[in-house]
Amino acid sequence: MLAPALRTNASLRSLSLSSCNLGAEGAAVLVECLRDNSGLTALELKSNALGRDGTASLASLLPHHPCLARLDLANNKIDAAAAQPLIAALPAAAALTALLLASNALGEAGGAAMAEVLRGTTLTELNLRSNQLKDAGAAAIADALSGHPTLGELVTSNNGLTAEAEAALDKARRVCAKYTSWLCAVARACVHARACVRCA
Secondary structure (H helix, E strand, C coil), X not given: CHHHHHHHCCCCCEEECCCXXXXXXXXXXXXXXXXXXXXXCEEECCCCCCHHHHHHHHHXXXXXCCCCCEEECCCXXXXXXXXXXXXXXXXXXXXXXXXXXXXXECHHHHHXXXXXXXXXXXXXXXXXXXXXXXXHHHHHHHHHHCCCCCCCEEECCXXXXXXXXXXXXXXXXXXXXXXXXXXXXXXXXXXXXXXXXXXX
């Protein structure tokens, strides 16, 4: 019943199908239904047991949705291998500002892979809570945070981190927040300067 409606609804902007037991097969059908809807801005699919194939299907959707700003894939059995297509597609998702991957299993390898592309994203919110990142994965994320122009909220709780790793992440968060604030101040100053020129 839902699939035909999704195929013809070009005005759909937000879709929530959490806890619908989609699985990989359902995800593939959903992606096909949304292929021509380029105006979608928010997609919530947490707790759907997407696994590797389902996550790959969702990753293929990102380049075709230039307006997608929020993607929630929490609790979907996504390990490091399953996350690879999604992570690889992130730089092409120019409008994506919020990515929620809590309660998955990225592990150290997934954390490192995420860190490699993080600086090339426009994310302002990244939730990696309960992903078994351990210290190695957290260290990679902390390093990638340095100088990130937009990321303001990073959730990494319940990842089996030592006190040293937690401290490194906290320090990286503070540096990133200061850099983001500085960029915002520069942007405001530029807007003000342009306004003054127009008024002169």
